[in-house]
Amino acid sequence: MIRHRRYFVPTMLAFGFAFLYVPILSMIVYSFNNSRLVTVWDSAHSPTLKWYVLLFQNTQIMSAARLSLGIATLNACISVVLGTLAGLALVRFGRFKGRTLLGAMTAAPLVMPEIITGLSMLMLFVAMERLIGWPAGRGITTITIAHVTFSMAYVTVIIQSRLANFDESLEEAAMDLGARPHIVFFRVTLPLIMPAIISGWLLSFTLSWDDVVISQFAAGPSSTTLPMVIFSKVRLGVSPDVNALATLMVLIVASGVVASAFWVRASERRRAREMQLANP
Amino acid sequence: MTTPYVRIDHVSKRYGDTVAVNNVSLDINKGEIFCLLGGSGCGKTTLLRMLAGFETPSSGALYIDGQNLADIPPYERPVNMMFQSYALFPHMSVEANISFGLEQERITRPEIKRRVAEILDIVKLGDYAKRKPHQLSGGQRQRVALARALVKRPKLLLLDEPLGALDRKLREHTQFELISIQEKLGVTFVVVTHDQEEAMTLASRVGVMNRGEIVQVGTPRDIYEFPATRFVADFIGSVNLFDGKLSEDEPEFVRVGCPQLPAPVYIDHGMSAPPGADCWVAIRPEKIELGRTAPAGPDNWAHGVVQGIAYLGDMSVYLIRLDSGREVRVTQANRTRKPEEQFKWDESVYLCWDAGSPVVGMG
Numbered sequence: 001m002i003r004h005r006r007y008f009v010p011t012m013l014a015f016g017f018a019f020l021y022v023p024i025l026s027m028i029v030y031s032f033n034n035s036r037l038v039t040v041w042d043s044a045h046s047p048t049l050k051w052y053v054l055l056f057q058n059t060q061i062m063s064a065a066r067l068s069l070g071i072a073t074l075n076a077c078i079s080v081v082l083g084t085l086a087g088l089a090l091v092r093f094g095r096f097k098g099r100t101l102l103g104a105m106t107a108a109p110l111v112m113p114e115i116i117t118g119l120s121m122l123m124l125f126v127a128m129e130r131l132i133g134w135p136a137g138r139g140i141t142t143i144t145i146a147h148v149t150f151s152m153a154y155v156t157v158i159i160q161s162r163l164a165n166f167d168e169s170l171e172e173a174a175m176d177l178g179a180r181p182h183i184v185f186f187r188v189t190l191p192l193i194m195p196a197i198i199s200g201w202l203l204s205f206t207l208s209w210d211d212v213v214i215s216q217f218a219a220g221p222s223s224t225t226l227p228m229v230i231f232s233k234v235r236l237g238v239s240p241d242v243n244a245l246a247t248l249m250v251l252i253v254a255s256g257v258v259a260s261a262f263w264v265r266a267s268e269r270r271r272a273r274e275m276q277l278a279n280p
Numbered sequence: 281m282t283t284p285y286v287r288i289d290h291v292s293k294r295y296g297d298t299v300a301v302n303n304v305s306l307d308i309n310k311g312e313i314f315c316l317l318g319g320s321g322c323g324k325t326t327l328l329r330m331l332a333g334f335e336t337p338s339s340g341a342l343y344i345d346g347q348n349l350a351d352i353p354p355y356e357r358p359v360n361m362m363f364q365s366y367a368l369f370p371h372m373s374v375e376a377n378i379s380f381g382l383e384q385e386r387i388t389r390p391e392i393k394r395r396v397a398e399i400l401d402i403v404k405l406g407d408y409a410k411r412k413p414h415q416l417s418g419g420q421r422q423r424v425a426l427a428r429a430l431v432k433r434p435k436l437l438l439l440d441e442p443l444g445a446l447d448r449k450l451r452e453h454t455q456f457e458l459i460s461i462q463e464k465l466g467v468t469f470v471v472v473t474h475d476q477e478e479a480m481t482l483a484s485r486v487g488v489m490n491r492g493e494i495v496q497v498g499t500p501r502d503i504y505e506f507p508a509t510r511f512v513a514d515f516i517g518s519v520n521l522f523d524g525k526l527s528e529d530e531p532e533f534v535r536v537g538c539p540q541l542p543a544p545v546y547i548d549h550g551m552s553a554p555p556g557a558d559c560w561v562a563i564r565p566e567k568i569e570l571g572r573t574a575p576a577g578p579d580n581w582a583h584g585v586v587q588g589i590a591y592l593g594d595m596s597v598y599l600i601r602l603d604s605g606r607e608v609r610v611t612q613a614n615r616t617r618k619p620e621e622q623f624k625w626d627e628s629v630y631l632c633w634d635a636g637s638p639v640v641g642m643g
Binding site: 178180 | 332334353354355356359360361363364365367368369371384385429
């Protein structure tokens with residue numbers, strides 16, 4: 001029994017990792033394939049970087065990437081501000097009238113089917129354009145608004161949980177020391193919830209960066225985001241330059257994760273060293 | 281008679297149907313250390329938070345130095361608070377924590393620097409100015425919290441369980457340090473605590489609270505030696521309480537008959553109540569003497585058997601079962617090492633006490 005268990009855990013671990021990462025690995029490997037056919041490995045001329053070269057020459061993909069980057073950044077910034085405000089209102093303002101409603105409404109986009117959100121957004125934009133003339137046509141503005149509606153919900157949840165275990169006596173202490181409420185917020189509350197705000201920003205950025213369904217509804221003819229380009233390319237058959245594009249995206253995300261992990265570990269170590277100095 | 285510095289005037293605080301603070305009136309003098317002592321939920325912290333401005337009284341008024349605090353928000357009150365959790369800003373150094381309060385006033389940079397250095401010197405943390413709170417020990421954090429509140433030179437400093445988070449050795453040391461800092465700066469302190477030892481050593485006066493009301497105000501000695509009610513007698517220190525009936529009441533003495541005691545209790549002061557009235561008698565364990573021979577007088581004695589002994593080094597606590605079945609605590613100082621001064625398990629002993637020792641009260 002014991003002997004079996006010695007093999008059981010490593011085997012399950014290997015299966016787990018394979019399940020998660022084999023698809024991504026095969027995609028990365030095939031991005032260096034010379035063949036036009038994605039599923040056939042051309043061992044004579046591989047590996048090659050030709051798809052990467054083609055990718056950077058493809059103006060459609062490059063402009064879509066720039067558009068996605070812009071929308072994702074703008075979305076993350078707006079979502080963080082609105083989400084933080086909503087989180088603060090829900091945790092800090094006590095039992096005001098309509099609190100339950102606000103809580104339910106901010107959480108609704110988390111569970112709402114994307115297709116419904118997208119469709120209702122489209123109908124809203126069309127109706128608004130007819131009534132007040134804004135937003136004129138669909139493009140960056142409408143995609144950003146649509147993305148903010150669901151990103152904000154995630155930020156609200158993150159901020160809410162951070163504030164729930166926030167020691168309120170810190171804010172009282174600041175007020176007791178003579179700080180007016182806005183100074184308390186900017187000098188005590190904000191610095192202390194900054195980690196939650198940063199992770200909310202990163203999450204909103206990623207949500208917007210890879211959204212297809214809602215963007216599809218909110219986008220106009222001249223505004224095609226990167227995921228939409230990939231999606232439409234794949235519909236005509238998978239081409240190897242999509243593999244190359246996806247590999248680059250994985251690379252960027254992975255290096256971001258690794259860098260932040262290193263940063264966290266370095267600051268932990270610095271803190272441990274300072275602790276040692278403090279108690280010799 | 282000078283006018284009181286801090287005045288709490290018929291203050292009540294209600295949360296829905298529950299009354300946290302019930303019609304409390306208190307006068308606190310300038311430069312004293314006043315302790316609010318009571319169990320958890322007795323309203324002491326609510327009273328403190330009303331002084332700081334975090335809660336508003338449901339009725340009544342608060343004054344400091346003649347100024348009504350009613351419409352003054354916490355950030356404009358001449359009051360600072362030391363929180364139970366210390367509430368140090370974790371993202372700021374010791375220096376930044378202390379200067380935070382001064383930066384909110386119109387004070388020049390060099391002046392802030394000077395005052396921070398001065399207070400760091402007083403709390404003996406000069407070498408730790410650049411540390412973050414998480415790099416400090418519990419005692420050091422406590423001193424930073426104190427410095428941060430004192431640097432504002434408040435008219436009144438509120439301390440919420442100031443020694444609660446420290447271990448025993450450190451507490452004793454810090455208690456005396458706190459008193460010496462208070463004497464040096466002359467700030468009025470209001471301390472909230474559930475720990476009677478803390479209240480006794482720190483306070484010049486103690487206010488005992490129970491169920492939102494002030495039960496007794498007095499010096500630590502008054503409260504201990506002359507508790508006004510049965511609750512105070514029982515709450516402060518350990519005590520042996522007996523129910524009884526007043527048998528004689530003269531101007532200069534009273535006699536109380538207690539069913540649990542073989543002899544009447546004779547007390548050397550009058551109390552002007554009708555004979556036969558129900559009353560209680562409280563005798564402190566350290567005021568009872570143990571002996572092997574029957575005492576001479578007709579009053580103030582009892583007889584029992586040693587049921588338990590706790591040897592504490594400097595003294596021993598004896599649990600004695602009286603002939604009536606009642607158990608009584610007696611403490612005896614271990615003044616010598618002579619074996620005849622120590623009593624053994626199951627030994628038959630006589631208890632006696634001075635006519636000035638018991639406290640008698642009604643209700």
